[in-house]
Amino acid sequence: MIANPAATPVVELRAAEKVFDDGTRGLVPIDLAVQPGEFVSLIGPSGCGKSTLLRLLANLHAPSDGQVLWWRGGFDQVGGDGRRLSFVFQEPTLMPWASVLANVRLPLDLAGVPRQEAQARARAALQAVGLAQAQDRTPGQLSGGMRMRVSIARGMVTRPDLLLMDEPFGALDEFTRNRLDADLAALSRQGGLTTIFVTHSLYEAVFLSSRIVVMASNPGRLFGEMRIDPAIVRDQAFRLSERFALLCRDLSVLLTSAALASGEGA
Amino acid sequence: MTPLVARPWFVQIAAPVLLGLLVLCGWQGFCRLDHIPPYILPAPGDIGASLLANRATLLHALWSTMKVTLMALALSVAIGVAIAFVLVQSRVLENSLLPYVILMQVTPIVAIAPLIIVLVKAPAVALVVCATVIAIFPIISNTLQGLRSVDPGLADYFSMNKASRLQFLLRLRIPSALPMFLAGLRISAGLSLVGAVVAEFVAGTGGTSSGLAYEILQSGFQLDIPRMFASLALITVAGLALYGAMAALQRMVLRALSHAPGR
Ligand SMILES: Nc1ncnc2c1ncn2[C@@H]1O[C@H](COP(=O)(O)OP(=O)(O)OP(=O)(O)O)[C@@H](O)[C@H]1O
Ligand SMILES: [Mg+2]
Numbered sequence: 432m433i434a435n436p437a438a439t440p441v442v443e444l445r446a447a448e449k450v451f452d453d454g455t456r457g458l459v460p461i462d463l464a465v466q467p468g469e470f471v472s473l474i475g476p477s478g479c480g481k482s483t484l485l486r487l488l489a490n491l492h493a494p495s496d497g498q499v500l501w502w503r504g505g506f507d508q509v510g511g512d513g514r515r516l517s518f519v520f521q522e523p524t525l526m527p528w529a530s531v532l533a534n535v536r537l538p539l540d541l542a543g544v545p546r547q548e549a550q551a552r553a554r555a556a557l558q559a560v561g562l563a564q565a566q567d568r569t570p571g572q573l574s575g576g577m578r579m580r581v582s583i584a585r586g587m588v589t590r591p592d593l594l595l596m597d598e599p600f601g602a603l604d605e606f607t608r609n610r611l612d613a614d615l616a617a618l619s620r621q622g623g624l625t626t627i628f629v630t631h632s633l634y635e636a637v638f639l640s641s642r643i644v645v646m647a648s649n650p651g652r653l654f655g656e657m658r659i660d661p662a663i664v665r666d667q668a669f670r671l672s673e674r675f676a677l678l679c680r681d682l683s684v685l686l687t688s689a690a691l692a693s694g695e696g697a
Numbered sequence: 698m699t700p701l702v703a704r705p706w707f708v709q710i711a712a713p714v715l716l717g718l719l720v721l722c723g724w725q726g727f728c729r730l731d732h733i734p735p736y737i738l739p740a741p742g743d744i745g746a747s748l749l750a751n752r753a754t755l756l757h758a759l760w761s762t763m764k765v766t767l768m769a770l771a772l773s774v775a776i777g778v779a780i781a782f783v784l785v786q787s788r789v790l791e792n793s794l795l796p797y798v799i800l801m802q803v804t805p806i807v808a809i810a811p812l813i814i815v816l817v818k819a820p821a822v823a824l825v826v827c828a829t830v831i832a833i834f835p836i837i838s839n840t841l842q843g844l845r846s847v848d849p850g851l852a853d854y855f856s857m858n859k860a861s862r863l864q865f866l867l868r869l870r871i872p873s874a875l876p877m878f879l880a881g882l883r884i885s886a887g888l889s890l891v892g893a894v895v896a897e898f899v900a901g902t903g904g905t906s907s908g909l910a911y912e913i914l915q916s917g918f919q920l921d922i923p924r925m926f927a928s929l930a931l932i933t934v935a936g937l938a939l940y941g942a943m944a945a946l947q948r949m950v951l952r953a954l955s956h957a958p959g960r
Contacts, residue, residue, distance in 0.1 A: 524850035524854055
């Protein structure tokens with residue numbers, strides 16, 4: 432669970448940069464290595480390239496230059512035991528024609544998991560996000576927050592080893608958000624899971640992360656980093672502690688300078 | 698207790714039926730009281746009587762019209778879907794073919810019906826070809842639009858999960874296209890009937906005898922106006938039945954889809 436610099440990074444950017452077809456510089460060349468068990472939050476002003484960075488890590492964008500490595504190899508390394516990747520998008524991105532249960536089951540179906548097992552795992556994942564009752568509805572019959580929770584359940588159902596989440600809890604109410612934060616913290620404490628998490632909430636970032644990467648825009652780049660002892664148990668006591676408040680203040684200072692460095696993006 | 702008019706079943710079913718009956722009674726009364734002769738405007742009673750008297754001929758005509766309609770619909774689906782799948786494969790193909798598809802779509806096909814009847818020697822085939830040409834375009838354009846309407850986010854999700862081409866097709870492209878396709882199918886079903894009737898009219902004036910349109914033509918020549926109305930009523934019933942069947946199919950398919958395919 433504790434990041435070990437000698438271990439094989441789960442995912443790694445080596446001078447990876449992204450220039451879009453229209454000439455927009457999404458990201459300047461970036462170096463970033465994420466070790467097994469790390470919980471890395473990406474935080475920064477809107478438009479600084481957080482989603483772009485995540486899409487590079489999910490092979491949804493090819494870097495314009497530089498390299499992206501998964502377990503020290505290409506994207507073909509991904510998949511199979513111990514190397515499962517899962518992505519929760521900023522939008523729910525569900526199949527509107529399919530039931531909630533079928534939506535959650537999708538990655539298992541695509542991987543050829545037997546129907547019985549897939550069905551049971553999808554139910555359990557829905558239970559975990561508090562949507563067991565809604566399994567037969569279609570996404571159109573759910574609220575925005577419920578749809579997002581379905582998307583989260585779909586992200587968790589494969590028991591991923593690398594979990595990429597793009598602001599997954601942004602659309603949720605404070606209570607549900609805190610509960611899912613706590614669930615996520617518990618999950619990553621169990622070990623094995625490596626998470627890269629985009630958020631706009633500095634409290635959420637401090638609560639969950641072992642490392643917070645602050646980004647700035649114009650052009651999109653890494654601006655600074657903050658590490659938080661992964662041994663700290665992330666619970667209500669931590670949320671109310673003085674240590675938490677201090678960490679939030681530090682992060683806030685860092686974020687303010689990132690915003691200033693972003694020029695018009697501030 | 699809810700008043701009758703506030704209940705959904707009443708408003709949806711009973712109300713239009715009642716209105717229909719009322720209109721029929723008014724029509725009947727008007728014809729009887731004003732002594733309108735049946736060769737000007739037949740009363741519903743006369744039409745019903747004519748329908749009964751000519752039931753053998755008329756039902757046979759209905760059957761042959763329905764045969765043309767259903768064959769044209771089946772052909773439209775088979776050929777239309779195939780064309781849409783071919784067009785969606787490549788931009789170049791679509792760009793070069795689509796203008797002609799549109800050209801044919803904006804030409805009132807009814808106008809080329811006589812040409813088809815003349816060109817195709819076998820009359821039965823000519824009728825089906827003519828109705829198919831009229832019915833096929835909604836299938837092509839809706840299926841094409843449906844196949845293109847895949848959510849790019851979902852496409853990303855599939856490719857990230859290393860979905861095979863077959864999985865893409867069966868689990869993403871086809872389900873995405875289905876609602877548009879089904880809407881097209883509904884329009885096309887109505888057009889198949891229109892096409893069949895138009896083709897029969899054109900063929901009928903040329904002397905080929907079949908179908909309800911031919912019955913209408915013949916009744917007109919013989920000034921048997923009640924029988925003309927009876928044929929018309931059967932066409933309407935056929936149209937309603939088709940519409941109902943397509944609506945039911947649409948509901949069934951979409952419901953089945955929500956519980957998702959196996960493999
Ligand atoms: N496909 C694209 N083509 C051109 N420019 C793009 C494309 N996608 C993103 N951009 C640009 O890249 C920059 C970074 O976008 P990105 O979506 O990564 O921001 P973000 O940090 O996720 O913002 P937010 O917090 O609002 O989600 C933006 O300036 C955006 O306009
Ligand atoms: Mg974003």
